[in-house]
Amino acid sequence: MSVSIPGLEDAGCIMLFGYNPAASHPIVARRIVRAKQKGAKIIVIDPRYIETARIADIYIRINNGSNIAFLNAFANACVEGGYIDKEFIEEHTTGFDAWYETIKKYTPENTQKITGVDPATLRAAAKMYATSETGSVLGYGMGVCQQLQNVETVHTIASLACVTHNIGRPNSGVAPVRGQNNVQGSCDMGMLPNMYPGYQKVTDPKVREKFAKAWGVPVEKLSDHIGYRLTDVGENAAAGKVHAFYNFGEDPLQTEPDADELKKQLQGLDLLICQDIFMTQTCEIADVILPGTSWGEHDGVFSASDRTFQRFTAAVPPKGECRHDWQIFSEISTRMGYPMHYENTKEIWDEMRSLCPNFYGATYEKMEGLGYAQWPITSTDPDDHGTPTLFLGGTFTTPDHKAHLMAHDWEHPTELPDEDYPLILCTVREVGHYSCRSMTGNCKALSVLADEPGFIQIHPEDAAARGIEDGQIVRAWSRRGETYTRAHLNPRINKGTVYMTYQWWVGKCNRLTLHHTDNRSHTPEDKFSACNVEAIADQTWAEKHVAKEYAELKGRLADEAAAQEVAPKGEPVLA
Amino acid sequence: MANKFIVPDPGVCIGCKTCMAACLAKHDRGGEMAIPRLSVTYTLTVSAPVACHHCMDAPCVNACPVGALYEDPANHRVAIRQERCIGCRSCVMACPFGAVDIVTRTEPLVAGCEVFGTHEKAYVIKCDLCVDRPEGPACVQACLTKSLRLMDEDELARMQAQKRTDAVAGAGELSSIAGARIA
Ligand code: SF4
Ligand code: SF4
Numbered sequence: 001m002s003v004s005i006p007g008l009e010d011a012g013c014i015m016l017f018g019y020n021p022a023a024s025h026p027i028v029a030r031r032i033v034r035a036k037q038k039g040a041k042i043i044v045i046d047p048r049y050i051e052t053a054r055i056a057d058i059y060i061r062i063n064n065g066s067n068i069a070f071l072n073a074f075a076n077a078c079v080e081g082g083y084i085d086k087e088f089i090e091e092h093t094t095g096f097d098a099w100y101e102t103i104k105k106y107t108p109e110n111t112q113k114i115t116g117v118d119p120a121t122l123r124a125a126a127k128m129y130a131t132s133e134t135g136s137v138l139g140y141g142m143g144v145c146q147q148l149q150n151v152e153t154v155h156t157i158a159s160l161a162c163v164t165h166n167i168g169r170p171n172s173g174v175a176p177v178r179g180q181n182n183v184q185g186s187c188d189m190g191m192l193p194n195m196y197p198g199y200q201k202v203t204d205p206k207v208r209e210k211f212a213k214a215w216g217v218p219v220e221k222l223s224d225h226i227g228y229r230l231t232d233v234g235e236n237a238a239a240g241k242v243h244a245f246y247n248f249g250e251d252p253l254q255t256e257p258d259a260d261e262l263k264k265q266l267q268g269l270d271l272l273i274c275q276d277i278f279m280t281q282t283c284e285i286a287d288v289i290l291p292g293t294s295w296g297e298h299d300g301v302f303s304a305s306d307r308t309f310q311r312f313t314a315a316v317p318p319k320g321e322c323r324h325d326w327q328i329f330s331e332i333s334t335r336m337g338y339p340m341h342y343e344n345t346k347e348i349w350d351e352m353r354s355l356c357p358n359f360y361g362a363t364y365e366k367m368e369g370l371g372y373a374q375w376p377i378t379s380t381d382p383d384d385h386g387t388p389t390l391f392l393g394g395t396f397t398t399p400d401h402k403a404h405l406m407a408h409d410w411e412h413p414t415e416l417p418d419e420d421y422p423l424i425l426c427t428v429r430e431v432g433h434y435s436c437r438s439m440t441g442n443c444k445a446l447s448v449l450a451d452e453p454g455f456i457q458i459h460p461e462d463a464a465a466r467g468i469e470d471g472q473i474v475r476a477w478s479r480r481g482e483t484y485t486r487a488h489l490n491p492r493i494n495k496g497t498v499y500m501t502y503q504w505w506v507g508k509c510n511r512l513t514l515h516h517t518d519n520r521s522h523t524p525e526d527k528f529s530a531c532n533v534e535a536i537a538d539q540t541w542a543e544k545h546v547a548k549e550y551a552e553l554k555g556r557l558a559d560e561a562a563a564q565e566v567a568p569k570g571e572p573v574l575a
Numbered sequence: 576m577a578n579k580f581i582v583p584d585p586g587v588c589i590g591c592k593t594c595m596a597a598c599l600a601k602h603d604r605g606g607e608m609a610i611p612r613l614s615v616t617y618t619l620t621v622s623a624p625v626a627c628h629h630c631m632d633a634p635c636v637n638a639c640p641v642g643a644l645y646e647d648p649a650n651h652r653v654a655i656r657q658e659r660c661i662g663c664r665s666c667v668m669a670c671p672f673g674a675v676d677i678v679t680r681t682e683p684l685v686a687g688c689e690v691f692g693t694h695e696k697a698y699v700i701k702c703d704l705c706v707d708r709p710e711g712p713a714c715v716q717a718c719l720t721k722s723l724r725l726m727d728e729d730e731l732a733r734m735q736a737q738k739r740t741d742a743v744a745g746a747g748e749l750s751s752i753a754g755a756r757i758a
């Protein structure tokens with residue numbers, strides 16, 4: 001994000017768009033509560049009346065899948081109301097006229113049918129966001145990124161921040177949050193098919209040369225083309241283009257859409273390696289499992305969504321055969337003919353810093369204890385903790401240092417509801433459990449608070465029409481598959497849409513979701529597919545059925561994991 | 576001295592249930608049940624936990640036929656004698672806040688040093704104010720938005736005094752003496 005998370009507290013206005021911090025990042029939600037206590041205006045735009053909506057000055061219930069139509073009308077209202085900063089646009093942006101050609105087609109009135117938003121409320125929100133004296137922050141989450149027009153929406157949000165000059169000055173900017181802990185770190189460290197660490201392109205010969213030299217390999221050994229994305233692995237495996245998949249710290253059979261189909265595709269691989277700390281459903285079908293260590297057992301650095309590096313240290317030593325991820329990678333690399341050896345994580349970090357100018361100043365010393373370093377950070381001066389706000393003064397990282405305004409036309413989501421599948425299915429987070437639940441599912445307290453078969457949130461009127469009562473087990477199905485889960489009648493959500501969390505193993509929403517990715521970010525459209533839900537008359541049977549499914553699944557995983565109880569034969573695995 | 580109780584500020588509560596996890600963890604030990612004593616409850620517009628009010632004339636105490644719930648003035652609370660509970664759930668019906676629950680678990684039936692089999696032992700699940708916790712209530716300490724506080728007599732008196740001040744502030748407008756408008 002262009003701003004820092006602690007800085008949210010000093011914003012004049014915070015507008016949340018497709019982001020529910022109370023469920024995804026309670027710590028950020030707390031900052032927003034504090035901002036409100038300090039006098040900030042809060043705008044919440046979401047199909048659901050989320051926790052933060054309760055303290056919002058303006059809450060707007062937007063129809064699912066209408067983001068671009070809404071934001072275009074919002075930008076239009078900013079221009080029409082005279083809230084744009086012409087001087088900033090003139091000096092620090094390009095492409096305003098072309099941008100406005102698109103924007104002017106979308107008025108609060110002519111988009112109302114798509115967005116469901118009352119024009120007067122939209123205008124009031126536009127005024128509040130665009131005219132805050134102290135500056136506005138626009139926070140967005142997966143409600144933007146997991147849509148068909150995700151990249152387009154990001155362009156639109158950035159342009160909106162530019163034309164209203166809510167970027168390039170303190171206490172304002174854009175705040176995209178990451179879905180999981182250290183997703184930012186994965187990107188920072190080049191866990192992307194198109195980037196080396198520090199966002200240096202694999203297609204840039206100078207970059208390749210630099211890394212080849214540092215690693216002591218001929219430059220031809222480093223790939224010069226963009227690789228496959230995780231979300232394309234299944235299809236590529238089925239098409240015979242991917243033969244081996246080394247999966248670590250992920251449980252795609254739980255977290256990726258259309259999980260039943262993905263399972264078939266991954267089962268067709270020649271080699272599937274999983275590196276994990278628990279026996280997950282993906283580990284279950286793996287050929288090789290490499291036991292890694294958990295966050296409590298290793299040292300490292302996390303990057304927060306706001307570009308802040310924070311160091312953490314091991315609390316307990318690894319157990320049994322488990323090795324740190326970096327040790328496993330070094331061992332494998334050595335056996336594959338490239339000797340790799342590090343004594344500790346600091347050595348790796350220092351090598352990385354020396355190759356990434358934007359991270360160079362993030363020394364371990366600065367991050368000692370509760371210390372931190374926020375990139376870009378080029379100086380190793382112990383008092384320099386980096387850059388809380390990006391683009392100050394309106395200087396951007398484009399070749400001409402200007403922001404390039406972009407606007408797009410709205411398109412409807414891929415799979416619209418119809419007679420057979422009348423409900424929209426949208427995946428969300430719940431408080432308590434985290435990600436694929438392999439970690440939090442093993443936590444006693446969290447399992448007491450919420451357990452299998454999970455929940456499907458449904459509006460009381462949609463439930464009444466189907467004879468569904470709160471807490472009952474229901475059947476939900478789509479064109480892809482079916483699942484059994486518990487109904488949670490929630491008056492805070494909109495009618496016509498049901499919400500499920502991808503963490504539940506028995507009530508697995510990813511048996512239902514559509515696998516459709518955009519062609520730029522390759523992110524699945526998890527926020528929109530069509531499904532149906534029905535009541536089950538025999539609840540005693542239903543309860544028994546889900547209990548049995550859960551017990552069987554746990555039993556299967558436990559049996560798989562039992563293989564490790566056998567003492568390894570031959571030489572110890574690690575030298 | 577009057578009883579104390581836990582009160583939420585629903586304005587800043589974000590419905591995260593951290594208080595419930597903390598309460599559960601505090602009670603996750605021998606002889607107790609690992610179950611939260613407060614429940615975060617959501618309506619269309621409010622999110623806030625509900626816990627026992629430690630009523631001064633407690634319906635649950637009055638309803639309990641065996642004295643498993645009792646007034647404990649020394650600790651400013653309504654307390655529990657687990658060994659007496661017979662699981663009749665009179666307290667559950669009597670409590671106007673839905674703040675008390677009865678849960679059973681299978682335990683050995685012991686007489687002296689002999690085990691005669693098993694029986695279902697009932698437990699009262701209700702806030703105990705964490706009186707045996709040196710740092711005070713676990714939920715209050717865990718709440719990340721500082722939504723929760725332990726209300727005692729002094730705090731209540733302060734709240735009342737503030738409300739009276741607020742109420743009288745507007746009353747200046749009602750003055751019968753012309754020109755005596757009080758700012
Ligand atoms: S359990 Fe209910 S009735 Fe008893 S003291 Fe607590 S709030 Fe009052
Ligand atoms: S005071 Fe203690 S027992 Fe009561 S709700 Fe809070 S944590 Fe639970």
Ligand code: SF4
Pocket residue numbers: 583587588589590591592593594595615623624717718719720721722723
């Ligand atoms: S911990 Fe605090 S904010 Fe979270 S649910 Fe409990 S009272 Fe509300």
